[in-house]
Amino acid sequence: MPQNNAGHAPETSKRTSPRVYTPRSQSELLQLLRRHPGSRIYAGGTALSGLEDTGRLAIPATVVALYGVDDLRRIARTDRYLEIGANATIRAVSRVGSNVIPKTLYDCLPHIVPPGLRTIATLVGNVCVQGTTTTSVAPLIALGSSIEIRRVGGSRWITVQRFRSGEGAYLQPGEVVTRLRIPLSPWDAQVYRPSEDGRISFAALARRSKGGVDAVRIVIGTRLPEVIHNRELDAELTGRKLPLPDRDIRAAAERMRNTAQAHDPGFSSFDLYRIERLVSWFLRSLTRR
Numbered sequence: 001m002p003q004n005n006a007g008h009a010p011e012t013s014k015r016t017s018p019r020v021y022t023p024r025s026q027s028e029l030l031q032l033l034r035r036h037p038g039s040r041i042y043a044g045g046t047a048l049s050g051l052e053d054t055g056r057l058a059i060p061a062t063v064v065a066l067y068g069v070d071d072l073r074r075i076a077r078t079d080r081y082l083e084i085g086a087n088a089t090i091r092a093v094s095r096v097g098s099n100v101i102p103k104t105l106y107d108c109l110p111h112i113v114p115p116g117l118r119t120i121a122t123l124v125g126n127v128c129v130q131g132t133t134t135t136s137v138a139p140l141i142a143l144g145s146s147i148e149i150r151r152v153g154g155s156r157w158i159t160v161q162r163f164r165s166g167e168g169a170y171l172q173p174g175e176v177v178t179r180l181r182i183p184l185s186p187w188d189a190q191v192y193r194p195s196e197d198g199r200i201s202f203a204a205l206a207r208r209s210k211g212g213v214d215a216v217r218i219v220i221g222t223r224l225p226e227v228i229h230n231r232e233l234d235a236e237l238t239g240r241k242l243p244l245p246d247r248d249i250r251a252a253a254e255r256m257r258n259t260a261q262a263h264d265p266g267f268s269s270f271d272l273y274r275i276e277r278l279v280s281w282f283l284r285s286l287t288r289r
């Protein structure tokens with residue numbers, strides 16, 4: 001992409017290349033987004049650089065690239081949270097290690113993009129892709145993650161679940177996602193299972209208490225923008241004694257199957273069978289541990 005040292009492409013009267021801005025700080029980034037509210041944010045660019053029908057790269061007319069904003073590369077850990085900047089690549093996040101990153105997310109990281117793209121694609125970029133539930137969204141929602149959205153003069157946090165349910169509507173012109181915050185709550189069971197064809201990604205968490213289950217979260221990503229998350233079922237499983245009776249496991253799995261069918265009538269009976277099996281496998285695994 002053409003650009004000059006001042007951080008943007010020279011303007012010409014017959015410009016066919018995109019205009020690219022490369023801010024060096026968050027304040028410069030926010031000012032640019034205010035001045036160019038219609039521009040596209042470019043993190044790793046791996047979801048943006050699709051091919052048009054003509055076989056040419058489809059790059060938006062005005063692009064604000066994040067790669068020059070160093071402090072957005074930051075990954076920080078506190079007692080309660082892991083915070084990941086919008087420029088942190090999937091490789092950089094993986095390097096934090098399985099002792100820090102919650103297992104359901106750690107196990108998902110290798111499935112987001114092929115190996116060659118992990119040093120380019122960002123985790124925040126994955127959360128921001130619209131139109132489908134991208135690979136990291138189900139584990140991030142199960143973990144109760146939030147994102148920070150900034151614009152000139154303000155910032156706010158919203159949960160990834162809410163952000164995704166708004167189909168991008170939560171991002172107003174001039175706004176950018178700057179950080180992802182993942183709670184580091186203790187979980188006794190954490191799983192992530194993608195289907196071989198990538199149509200389903202299953203994330204589930206559970207915390208045990210004395211002889212029972214203290215909390216359960218089951219979230220399923222599909223090709224649709226919103227995840228499958230039956231909160232009522234999570235609440236009903238919470239507080240139950242272990243082992244769960246087999247008939248209750250079967251009933252819970254069937255309810256998730258019905259939720260999935262209502263969510264996406266296009267699911268094949270094999271997809272629904274897989275969902276049912278994953279739920280019953282996870283609930284049985286709680287009993288076995």
Ligand SMILES: Cc1cc2nc3c(=O)[nH]c(=O)nc-3n(C[C@H](O)[C@H](O)[C@H](O)COP(=O)(O)OP(=O)(O)OC[C@H]3O[C@@H](n4cnc5c(N)ncnc54)[C@H](O)[C@@H]3O)c2cc1C
Pocket residue numbers: 040041042043044045046047048049086111112113114117120121122123124125126127128129130133134135136171175176177178198
């Ligand atoms: C070969 C290949 C295979 C892939 N396989 C998968 C897969 O299996 N699963 C999957 O989920 N994805 C997949 N992708 C899509 C994509 O690579 C990933 O979703 C990646 O994580 C996107 O991150 P990025 O940094 O490249 O985002 P970008 O492409 O830079 O941005 C993605 C979208 O989010 C917006 N955006 C990015 N950052 C921000 C921000 N900070 N604030 C606001 N908006 C922002 C952009 O404007 C754009 O609309 C694949 C892509 C390729 C090329």
